[in-house]
Amino acid sequence: EVQLLESGGGLVQPGGSLRLSCAASGFTFSTYAMSWVRQAPGKGLEWVSTIEDSGDSTYYADSVKGRFTISRDSSTNTLYLQMNSLRAEDTAEYYCAKSRVAAAGVGAFDLWGQGTMVTVSS
Amino acid sequence: EIVLTQSPATLSLSPGERATLSCRASQSVNSYLAWYQQKPGQAPRLLIYDASNRATGIPARFSGSGSGTDFTFTISSLEPEDFAVYYCQQRNYWPITFGQGTRLEIK
Numbered sequence: 001e002v003q004l005l006e007s008g009g010g011l012v013q014p015g016g017s018l019r020l021s022c023a024a025s026g027f028t029f030s031t032y033a034m035s036w037v038r039q040a041p042g043k044g045l046e047w048v049s050t051i052e053d054s055g056d057s058t059y060y061a062d063s064v065k066g067r068f069t070i071s072r073d074s075s076t077n078t079l080y081l082q083m084n085s086l087r088a089e090d091t092a093e094y095y096c097a098k099s100r101v102a103a104a105g106v107g108a109f110d111l112w113g114q115g116t117m118v119t120v121s122s
Numbered sequence: 123e124i125v126l127t128q129s130p131a132t133l134s135l136s137p138g139e140r141a142t143l144s145c146r147a148s149q150s151v152n153s154y155l156a157w158y159q160q161k162p163g164q165a166p167r168l169l170i171y172d173a174s175n176r177a178t179g180i181p182a183r184f185s186g187s188g189s190g191t192d193f194t195f196t197i198s199s200l201e202p203e204d205f206a207v208y209y210c211q212q213r214n215y216w217p218i219t220f221g222q223g224t225r226l227e228i229k
Contacts, residue, residue: 035218037166045158045166045209047218061217095165100177106213108156108171110178115165 002026009116022079022096030074031102036081038092050106086120126221134229141197143224145210150190154214157195161206
């Protein structure tokens with residue numbers, strides 16, 4: 001079955017760290033750009049970060065640049081998001097998403113995980 | 123940053139009616155625009171990519187058009203399951219951006 005399964009969310013204090021994981025299955029993970037998109041409670045969608053299929057290029061929203069790091073492990077078909085220096089405004093549901101076309105940079109997101117909730121609060 | 127402005131913010135219609143949603147970009151995004159549907163408690167679902175192409179498994183009542191800065195998303199005849207929030211998204215420039223969403227509600 002083609003799917004993405006996120007994990008690693010939870011409650012963390014401001015200034016803390018968290019690492020999210022996204023386990024991919026049912027497709028050739030190494031050939032697709034992968035992304036993280038978040039959604040604060042009751043709000044719209046916000047793109048966070050993308051990593052190209054090779055892992056050589058990464059892109060970040062200004063709101064997380066310097067604090068978050070995206071990475072991937074094609075041996076385990078897993079996408080990661082390391083989140084440091086967390087702030088209250090990082091509180092959101094975090095989704096991983098797959099680009100539609102293989103080996104073609106970032107595309108429309110045709111497969112989404114179910115999301116993992118991150119709450120930053122003291 | 124490309125700003126995507128969706129209108130209207132809320133659209134109240136009845137099943138069987140036609141829904142027309144708009145997405146306007148602050149500068150040209152060529153045809154690199156997608157539309158997503160999101161229902162409460164669910165992840166978004168891709169409906170339309172590259173402005174006018176239906177994603178796999180998407181019914182023909184959903185369609186998209188436009189290029190450059192002005193885009194339209196249409197549901198030809200609303201089914202009960204179509205009432206949800208719809209987002210447009212551009213991928214022509216970094217950062218990738220989403221519109222603020224249009225809530226399609228039952229009248």
